[in-house]
Amino acid sequence: QVQLVQSGAEVKKPGASVKVSCKASGYTLINYGITWVRQAPGQGLEWMGWISAYNGNTSYAQKLQGRLTMTTDTSTSTAYMELRSLRSDDTAVYYCARGGLYCNFGTCYYYSYGLDFWGQGTTVTVSS
Amino acid sequence: EIVLTQSPGTLSLSPGERATLSCRASQSVSSSFLAWYQQKPGQAPRLLIYGASSRATGIPDRFGGSGSGTDFTLTISRLEPEDFALYYCQHYGTSWTFGQGTKVEIK
Numbered sequence: 091q092v093q094l095v096q097s098g099a100e101v102k103k104p105g106a107s108v109k110v111s112c113k114a115s116g117y118t119l120i121n122y123g124i125t126w127v128r129q130a131p132g133q134g135l136e137w138m139g140w141i142s143a144y145n146g147n148t149s150y151a152q153k154l155q156g157r158l159t160m161t162t163d164t165s166t167s168t169a170y171m172e173l174r175s176l177r178s179d180d181t182a183v184y185y186c187a188r189g190g191l192y193c194n195f196g197t198c199y200y201y202s203y204g205l206d207f208w209g210q211g212t213t214v215t216v217s218s
Numbered sequence: 219e220i221v222l223t224q225s226p227g228t229l230s231l232s233p234g235e236r237a238t239l240s241c242r243a244s245q246s247v248s249s250s251f252l253a254w255y256q257q258k259p260g261q262a263p264r265l266l267i268y269g270a271s272s273r274a275t276g277i278p279d280r281f282g283g284s285g286s287g288t289d290f291t292l293t294i295s296r297l298e299p300e301d302f303a304l305y306y307c308q309h310y311g312t313s314w315t316f317g318q319g320t321k322v323e324i325k
Contacts, residue, residue: 127263127316135255135263135306137314151314185262189310200311204253204268206275211262 092116094186094209101215102176109172110212112186119162120144123190124169125205126160128182136182140190141169142198147191176216183211220244222307224317230325237294239320241307246287251311254283254292257304257319266305267292297322 097111112124126138139150143162150158159172169186187205191198221244231237241252249270255263265274267283270290280295294301302324307317 125314134319135257135308135316137308137316140314149314187262200251202250202269202311204265204274204308204310205255205263206265206268208262208264 092188092207094188094207096184096186096209096212099213099215101217104177104216104218106176106216107172107174108176108214109170110184110186110214112169112171112209114167114169114188117188119167119169120164121194122188122192123201124160124162125187125190126171127185127187127205129185129211130179130182133182138171138184142191142193143169144191144193144198147198149190173214176214178216181214181216183213185209185211220247220309220313220315222309222315222317224305224307224320226320227318228321228323230323231297232325233297233299235297237292237297237301237322239292239294239305239307239322241285241290241292241317243288243290243309247309248311249286249290251309252283252285252290253308253310254281255306255308256301257306263306294322299324 120143123140125140141160186209188207189205192201225240252270254267257263271283282293
């Protein structure tokens with residue numbers, strides 16, 4: 091069965107960086123994009139961006155451009171999200187989810203089935 | 219940038235009642251890329267509806283999605299106790315955004 095398992099909670103100081111992992115199983119990582127979504131305490135869902143493990147293509151939310159990097163390691167079926175220059179308003183639960191793109195036989199399409207599987211979430215706390 | 223506005227902010231209903239949740243887009247969007255999610259406290263969101271009207275795997279048929287253009291609706295025909303939760307609409311594909319959410323609470 092499809093599973094996305096994320097790394098554990100992190101506490102960081104302002105200005106530091108955090109790197110969250112998301113290990114996929116039950117399907118082939120390169121066929122599907124991984125999307126990252128975050129949720130600040132008591133707030134709604136915020137789309138951060140997606141990455142295609144097939145070709146490394148990414149799309150990031152404009153407000154996070156310059157601080158955000160998404161990568162994948164196909165040898166371990168793991169996706170990573172790194173956020174730099176952390177601020178207190180980056181305190182949130184970070185989720186990875188399957189979706190964004192579908193790639194097969196050399197062609198990629200926008201995945202029309204939504205974000206169909208989610209990781210359990212990783213709490214990132216930014217505090218001095 | 220597309221903005222999704224959900225209404226109402228909170229819906230107070232009793233088990234067995236019908237719930238109607240609205241999601242309005244600031245400009246016309248493809249219904250192929252409109253989804254609804256349910257989220258309970260302390261849990262990750264769960265996909266309910268994709269493509270505006272298709273139920274995700276394992277979703278009961280009391281959940282239904284409809285709409286096109288700028289107006290979309292999630293309907294829960296008869297509320298079960300486990301349906302009281304937060305609901306988000308989302309546009310994805312060429313641009314990505316979530317609505318701010320509708321809370322369905324027990325009256």
